[in-house]
Amino acid sequence: MEKDIDRILWTEEALTQRVTQLASQITADFASCPSPPILLGVATGAFIFLADLVREINLPVSVDFIRASSYGSSTHSDGAPKFSLDVKLNIQDKHVIVVEDIIDTGNTLCCLVAHLKKKGASSISVCTLLDKPSRRKVNFELVGNGKYYCGFECPDYFVVGYGLDFAERYRNLRFIGVLKPEIYKM
Numbered sequence: 001m002e003k004d005i006d007r008i009l010w011t012e013e014a015l016t017q018r019v020t021q022l023a024s025q026i027t028a029d030f031a032s033c034p035s036p037p038i039l040l041g042v043a044t045g046a047f048i049f050l051a052d053l054v055r056e057i058n059l060p061v062s063v064d065f066i067r068a069s070s071y072g073s074s075t076h077s078d079g080a081p082k083f084s085l086d087v088k089l090n091i092q093d094k095h096v097i098v099v100e101d102i103i104d105t106g107n108t109l110c111c112l113v114a115h116l117k118k119k120g121a122s123s124i125s126v127c128t129l130l131d132k133p134s135r136r137k138v139n140f141e142l143v144g145n146g147k148y149y150c151g152f153e154c155p156d157y158f159v160v161g162y163g164l165d166f167a168e169r170y171r172n173l174r175f176i177g178v179l180k181p182e183i184y185k186m
């Protein structure tokens, strides 16, 4: 797998350090809420980030997943994501923190927040490991007094590792790196 990577953008150590900082910020921001937040991971990409983040949050949080996909086996979004797994928990009147690995065009998050808003969450926050603002097509809204947390701004490359895939591969790399263009142009 490593041979398909052009260069590493964030090492395992850099990821660990930033995830810990994000978790401390979330802990501080939600410590005084009467009901602790629900962390809602967007499968599949967010599974590693969510697992690391949640263990560093010092609050009795709940965890749930929703599954969205729009990239399939390409490096371009199909537009509206397909949702193939909905939330299990009742999120009505709850504080929800959507946990994403990356915001790219914004399509996934825009649809997802609209979907969760209809279910009556009292606030919707977003915690994304990466944000690639140069590729944004649609904006998403936070709901109630929702907050925005971002690990790193991502340059305009297709990146893989730490949960992020190309055609379902590379998710298990410990770092995040730029995929060699010849891999997706094959």
Ligand SMILES: O=P(O)(O)OC[C@H]1O[C@H](OP(=O)(O)OP(=O)(O)O)[C@H](O)[C@@H]1O
Pocket: 042, 043, 044, 045, 046, 068, 069, 070, 071, 072, 077, 081, 100, 101, 102, 103, 104, 105, 106, 107, 108, 109, 165
């Ligand atoms: O802002 P966008 O352009 O919508 O891109 C971001 C979304 O794309 C990826 O999911 P993907 O569709 O690849 O599914 P996956 O998580 O199963 O890899 C990523 O995990 C985000 O959920």
Ligand code: HPA
Pocket: 071, 102, 104, 157, 158, 159, 160, 164, 165, 166
């Ligand atoms: O750069 C990316 N890498 C992997 N998955 C993605 N989904 C949106 N952007 C990306």
Ligand SMILES: [Mg+2]
Pocket: 045, 071, 072, 164, 165, 166
């Ligand atoms: Mg993907």
